Amino acid sequence: MDYGTFFFTNIASVTVFTVCIGILACYNRRVTGMRWFAGAQAVGLAKLILQGLEGKVPAVLGSFTVSELYLVSIMLQWMGLRWFLVRTSMRNRWPWIGIGVVLAVYGVMFPFKIQCSANIANIPFVVVCGVSSWMLWKHGRAPFLAVSRVSAAVVASQMTVAAYRAVLTNLRYMHPHETVNAHSDPQWVYSLATAAFFATVMVMCELWFLVTELQRELAEQARTDPLTGALNRRSMEEAAQRETARSVRYGHALCMIVIDIDNFKKLNDTRGHAAGDRALQALVCRVRSLLRKQDSLARTGGEQFGVLLPDTSELPALMIADRVRQAVEDLEVPFEGGPIRITVCAGVAQLDTACGWENMLQRADAAMYAAKKHGRNLISSRLALPEISRGFRRTNGKSDCRYVQTICGEA
Known part of the structure; x- marks a missing residue:
């Protein structure tokens, strides 16, 4: 599989996904979770474009910014999932504070090309995936039970692939903050394709969440009094x-x-x-x-x-x-x-x-x-x-x- 061809087709498909999710989020503004998903898709698309240009743009864009966007996108996805499942405002800001600290620390370490510095972003990504999978499994209730179970498996798979790629990077390359030398490595490319596959499946799950929410709203409207919100x-x-x-x-x-x-x-x-x-x-x-x-x-x-x-x-x-x-x-x-x-x-x-x-x-x-x-x-x-x-x-x-x-x- 050619690295350039893979990224061209992947960027094209992710662009379509981003536009579709964005349109659905604008059309269904009351479904706040879709806005988080749209943000995650937009950030993920920007990350993917910069990742495809690695080696052709400065390292601060092709490597550092990619890792930062990588972490931000999974946090936005987590917020979207949380909206559908928990339905309460997040009282604690510690998750965002923690992510901000991680991004700042990585920003300080990157210019010095410290060995394994990319793990500063990779490890929190794996942790957020794990927390998301746990949340999907624990809080998945009807009518979101089926989509929550499937999404939990998909996010757990994303976590596994991300952990594997982090280990692969640390073991096989001398400068883990840059992966240009990995573009010709089949293990690297195929693991990247696997990550893209699970990202695509996750988009399908996001659409599934939206459809389930709209069905829930219709069922709620059918069983409640529109003026007072009491049962009919x-x-x-x-x-x-x-x-x-x-x-x-x-x-x-x-x-x-x-x-x-x-x-x-x-x-x-x-x-x-x-x-x-x-x-x-x-x-x-x-x-x-x-x-x-x-x-x-x-x-x-x-x-x-x-x-x-x-x-x-x-x-x-x-x-x-x-x-x-x-x-x-x-x-x-x-x-x-x-x-x-x-x-x-x-x-x-x-x-x-x-x-x-x-x-x-x-x-x-x-x-x-x-x-x-x-x-x-x-x-x-x-x-x-x-x-x-x-x-x-x-x-x-x-x-x-x-x-x-x-x-x-x-x-």
């Missing part, structure tokens, strides 16, 4: 069916809370629909902050919401409903013309395994309407008031709560 009614029904089956199988309790905003039509009529939308969004945000990870919150109607509480019996569910009621009562939603204040009524019901989740929903809905019938800013269930008072006293140290008992057949 269909998703709530699916969750209720799933949790009911689990409750029947393991004998765990299951409860549902139906929440309805008081006088919501009046709010829309007096303050406008924008105020109503803002109130709905604020309510969902506040209620979510009071729920557990396994709980489900859905918008089941215009101003009506449902909360599914796995592993929760009726009395604890009532306490949760009362906390929701109090939190919403204390809520002030900033809006033009003055803050918006709202209250809610909530009904609670526990699953009767002989009747199914639809019956639980009907009873919770009836309890909510019973609360509205007796006033506003109330919670209701079929439990007797003395039992509620004892439960609240044991838990909160006080027995007073805005509660009304639902009478059988009342709605």
Whole structure:
């Protein structure tokens, strides 16, 4: 294989990859991980061009800059992978500080042509590959599980090839900071071709990540309410069916809370629909902050919401409903013309395994309407008031709560 021919074809293909990834990153700007991938591809292309010109340009470009870009590109790739898998901002800056120190040290050593100085960049590259592979394996979760596993294998292969080339350089050449003499070495060229192959496969994995992310977004849009971000009614029904089956199988309790905003039509009529939308969004945000990870919150109607509480019996569910009621009562939603204040009524019901989740929903809905019938800013269930008072006293140290008992057949 001719070294020049290999680099010409490789640069041509990588240029196409870089342009494609860049276009996709611009078109899907909300997918931040693609921007990192586009940056990694651009830096990698610059590195490849300079590497192909080694011996024809000054060593500071053909060798030193190549090693620096080599390390920067893998860091950008790591950031892209991290965005898809972890989805949290990186609080620590030590990875970038460490890379900056490495680049600075290599910059000081290079002019003196110190033996094995290229390892200053090669070793961190291998380490970043190892960390990336570990992250892909550990944090790969549905729907990214398959692409994460494949990418972990590809990055591990990149790490192996990079380590092999570093050892090959140190053992076979007198000036490892320059590899011009290696251009005619078959082991060097074929290892370079292997690295190019895995880099190409990694581009395919990056596209796979994008497709998976877009599919995840579509699935999320299909199951959530676009205004509030809560689950929609269909998703709530699916969750209720799933949790009911689990409750029947393991004998765990299951409860549902139906929440309805008081006088919501009046709010829309007096303050406008924008105020109503803002109130709905604020309510969902506040209620979510009071729920557990396994709980489900859905918008089941215009101003009506449902909360599914796995592993929760009726009395604890009532306490949760009362906390929701109090939190919403204390809520002030900033809006033009003055803050918006709202209250809610909530009904609670526990699953009767002989009747199914639809019956639980009907009873919770009836309890909510019973609360509205007796006033506003109330919670209701079929439990007797003395039992509620004892439960609240044991838990909160006080027995007073805005509660009304639902009478059988009342709605």
